Amino acid sequence: MGFYDDQVLPRFTNxxxxxxxxxxxxxxxxxxxxxxxxxxxxxxxNLPHLSPAVTRLLAVEPAAVGRRLAASRIAATPILVEFVGQDGQQLALPDASVDHVLVTWTLCTIPEVERALDETRRVLRPGGTLRFVEHGRSTNARVAQWQDRLTPIWGKLFGGCHLNRPVDKLIENAGLTLDTVRTYRMGRPEMFAFAYEGSASKQD
Structure with missing residues (x-):
């Protein structure tokens, strides 16, 4: 991870x-x-929004600055937070070991997102859910074409971020069942702000 991705981008996204x-x-x-x-x-x-019913949060985060910026929020929560790795593509966790997986504006930047979603399914217990909000590929064909054109340069500027990933299809292709999904525009222009929000579950 380079200086920009480790030191600058986490502060920007914060x-x-x-x-x-x-x-x-x-x-x-x-x-x-x-x-x-x-x-x-x-x-x-996300820590302040977690219920006391969460007994432990296992955190995957590659950026050292992100982890440092989180220190005050970790100190303020009663939930046990444990850092378990830096790479969502290869989780150091046993099969069927977590109740839920949470991702917010993350799938766009993972290089091998299909692999990360396969890992998500692997570590979820049967009946467990993936909760997500992501920006991704617009359902408007003209906007999607622009997303395809702009993604290469956009990714260079913003830590490998993809504008054009079809989040719902990627989740389903990983073998998870989409229980709810809502698409909407977080802002303008749509090519940067088309959102997918919802929940998917592991059936077995």
Whole structure:
């Protein structure tokens, strides 16, 4: 991980995905319980939205600055937070070992996102859920074409971020069942702000 990705980008996302996104974070985290794995823990902005029913949060976060920025939020929560790795593509956890997985604005930047979602399914217990909010591929064909054109340069500027990933299809292709999914525009222009929000479950 280079200086920009490790030192600059975490500070940027801590602000850019800050206060205006808190209601969204609260919706996605609502009702979580037991052992929760968060892929892309970042600066810990989801922590205040977790219920006391969460007994332990297992955090995956590659950026050292993100982990440092999270220190005050970790100190303020009664939930045990344990860092368990830096790579969502290869989770150092046993099969069927967590109750839920939480991802917020993370799947766009994972290089091999299919592998990360396969790992998500592997570590979920039967009946466990993946809770997610992500930006991704617009359902408007013209906007999606622009996303395809802009993603290569966008990724170079923003830590490998992809504008054009079809989040719902990727989750289903990993063998998870989409229980709820809502698409909407987080802002303008749509090519940067088309959102997928919902929950998927592991059936067996």
């Amino acid at each position: 602000v850019a995905l800050g206060k205006p996104m808190e209601p969204t974070r609260a919706r996605v985290a609502e009702g979580l319980s037991g052992e929760v794995l968060e892929i892309g823990f970042g600066s810990g902005r």
